[in-house]
Amino acid sequence: MEEEWTPKITLFCCNWCSYAGSDDAGVGRKQQPPSTRTIRVMCSGRTDPGFVLTALMEGSDAVLFTGCHIGDCHYISGNYKAKKRFEMLKEILDEIGLEDERLQLQWISASEGSEFAEYIRKVTEEIKAIGPSPLRQEWMK
Amino acid sequence: MEKVGSVLVVGGGVGGIQASLDLADSGYKVYLIEHRPSIGGGMAQLDKTFPTCDCSLCIESPKLVESSRHPNISVLGYTELLSVDGESGNFIAKIKKKTRHVDINICTGCGACAQKCVVKKIPSEFDEGIGERKAIYIPFSQAVPNKATIDIDHCRIFAQNKICKVCQKACTAGAIDFDLKDEYEDLNVGAILFATGAVPYDPSELKQYLPDHPDVLTAMQYERLMCANGPTIGHVKRFSDGEEPKRIAFIQCVGSRNPKIGIEYCSAVCCNYATKESIITKEHNMDTDISIFYMDYRACGKGFEEFYKRGQDDYGINYVRSRVAEVYESDGNLTIKYEDLAEARVKEEQFDMVILSVGLSQSKETQELITSIGVDLNRFGNVATTIDHPVETNVNGIFVCGTAQGPKDIPETVAQSSGAAGKIGSLLSESRNTLTTKKELPPEKDVLGLEPRIGVFVCHCGINIGGIVDIPGVVEYVKTIPNVVYATEVPYACSDDGNKQIFDKIHELDLSRVVMAACTPRTHEPLFHATCAEAGLNPFLFEFANIREHCSWIHMNEKEKATEKAKEIVRMSIAKARLLEPLGRGEIPVNQKALVIGAGISGMSAALDLAAGGFPVYLVERTGELGGLLKDITSLPNGEDPKQIVGETIKRVEENKLITVYPNSEVSDVSGSVGNFKAKVISPEKEEEIDFGIAIIATGGEAFKPEGYYGYDGKRVITQFELEKIIDKVEANTIVMIQCVGAREEAPRTYCSKICCTEAVKNAIRIKKQKPKTDIFILYKDIRTYGTNEVLYTKAREAGVIFVRYDDERKPVVNEYVDVYDEFIGENIKIKPDLVVLSTPMVPNDDNAEVGKMFKVPLAPTKFFFEAHVKLRPVDFATDGVYLCGLAHGPKPIDECIAQASAAAGRASIPLAAGKVIAEAIVASPDEERCVGCAICEDKCAYLAVTIEDGKAVVNKAMCKGCGTCVTACPTGAMEQLHFKNNQILAQVKHAFAW
């Protein structure tokens, strides 16, 4: 039996909300596909475009920005700035023709374990549907 | 006799926790006891909090963990206070630690016992009876202490004399011991704080509301129903048929404002939580129809009126002013029969679900305990206090805070708790730091420039990780990674044994980095940081790999893939660990003088509390007199004498040698940050430079002058505040008072001023007493005599004061006559008053904006100051070292101002007493070489911590909170976030996936 392909998804979580939400999913034993690798930053405002591009080039099939809901950022407004940066990055990736699904942004609070798990399941399915990232293949050439 | 430098806090709700943290941080040993198995109180059960709809447990949980880890707090769950002997400064408190039949020193809180226990379906207390638990249980997943408890009323061994060892077998740690007995202990403490809280009113006797019907829930049960960690994982459904309700009704004042059941007071929180629960329900499903049946909507608190408005305008919640007669069932539906007060007509309406907005009441046991110790209760059954001593009981050395003292919301509870902690701190100040422990740490080993020597510990966490992930396999893999000099498996890393192993290996193998593959850093990192520090390794050379929450627990059916993922997670952490650098946790010395701006009752109270703690205070007042607004008040709602309160306070301030008063003065040119501020104090005569470590903003407010409203002229039409001054000389046969004049309207006065209804009612009663023949009409929108002020409303009606409701569409018209629509008789009435009194709101001081700018602290849209967190940090600013209290924060009564003043002083005493603050280690750090001075970082910083000096970015470490936003924005890579440096994160990114 051929093994099912599992996408590789790099997940940036802010310490105060989405990382905690991911913990909450764990505590609640909310099962998820083993597709994600989490990188904890203090605030979503720390999610650097350089990290994202590196992740994509190193073979991630998708990158997720996550953080506190707007208004809840532990550092007042880091997530606003993350959102702006995300949009800018999105434009660049659009330009080079990368599929929309490969860069996503989602706000998840510390108590939204179920939502977190649901989201990871959803994203994983989406990426499965579009297959491995062309970026890495480009890069490898 | 010498005072004892320790404190007993009774009750582990948010109030008790806050007080414990404040006390422990300011140099006292604290015993925090809670009769339930875990701390957190009612707040831990809530889904969200009003008016921000913040996730309740998310904001409370860090405090739970912090208190349990604090070296100077002993959190004693499942423990009761039995008796108290002794006197202020030296009490003996006898406590009983009820046995859990689980050795809490061994129990790891893994929950395996509860999973296996065969006694099911016991109504869960935490879920208010609508969820279930086992006979051995941990109340909720974030419980602190996270320890199992056997419920002997249901356990087969104790309740049925059966032989059952299922839990004991499930416990691989061996923590369960059926023979463990209760333990008794005598605690020697200097002061005692009752933070015993309140309980939701039990509506089972109010049969008219069908309290036993499965689709009639209390608001607290509904809270559990909505909550993601509740019994239905947040799915709102009917217990009768599992259907999602389409029409939900809230009935207000169940167990409040009802002398028939012996509860005269208003519970002060129910209107707001009903709106909150309605909004959350609507957010789940906008199509749900929600009606709130209320008598007077009481949005008394900061942001509550605006929240009410959102409920109406944005969410379409149907607010029905009414009196509910009964709820009855007909063909599976619930019908509410009520009197519509607007139309003075009886109506009926059907709903799928009914929520009873139950009030706050006191449990008999708590009341008995409190009185047995000699502490007085008031007529409402709450701990008795006075207006000028809101947190002190009749017994010296015994204090109270939170809902034990009367119904109140979370921010008021937190303020009182910090206030009580501040008062206790001052009382015991001679014994500060006598019983606290501070760990002496060995010198740190040098690691810079040396090849990293990494030790990796992979935790089984019982079967939590080990049952899924192949731990030996992970260890073998890890050993192949460069720089790993040691890798091992441990059964429970967080146990004492586990920590000892880490400690030993750091020494033995000269480890320079430690990677812990276990659970989540959010709860366990401080523990391992401490272990590293004890072994002489800088804590920032430690890195976590979360292979439990993020791996074994979420891939329970894919053991192989989970193992692969675990290896990669650990590899990522090792990659980061290799690049970690030791960080200094700098200490910033704190100047032990304080500045208080404003010498009203709040400012003076804060100054006195600070001085009582031994700290010199500069008290700056812009007018020529001390006393603020209170000196013009002639009576208080509970009959206490305001003149005496203000007179005595002024005298104490003037006599206090530690307080320097600057009348007719203003503060300007503020510079510096926590610990080291400088400013100028300017008066017409002189200008003086002062330096201080903290500042308290108590700039007060004033009564709104209603120019242009209802013919206000200051003679026949005056304000309530003006009436205060002349009330004994009033010659009028007919008086009309109009409420909400200039309040609850357009921005910036969108708010309810909280005190005006009580003021009006109080003054009306006073006039009625002097001249019973006077006719008094109070025209109102909602009578908001919240809390125990409700009795004044009753009293006023008994005295013959006539209340006429008006609404915004039909405002009263004031000429020679006052013309107003009376809904009871259904037509307009005309009154010819000799005096019209307008109740106007408190408005913020006009120089708030300027003061705010100087201290870099924000204002709310209402122009009152904006605190760090509406719920949990009511007297702090997000900017460290600056605090607020009283009317500067928003309209509130005097006792609340005084409690806040004590709170601000108490919070400020923490850095003052320590004489230093620990600087944040994870801060931004610019590289001068690469910085081009573009100032993007300065622009991005929400804390104004970055400035450009001489063309280079400079980070004020005391102000930087370490979010890293500026780092990401830096175009040249000059800015770095320590511990989250670009190369460290990139290393993780690159090692995330194996190829």
Ligand code: FES
């Ligand atoms: S802390 Fe979570 S987004 Fe800023």
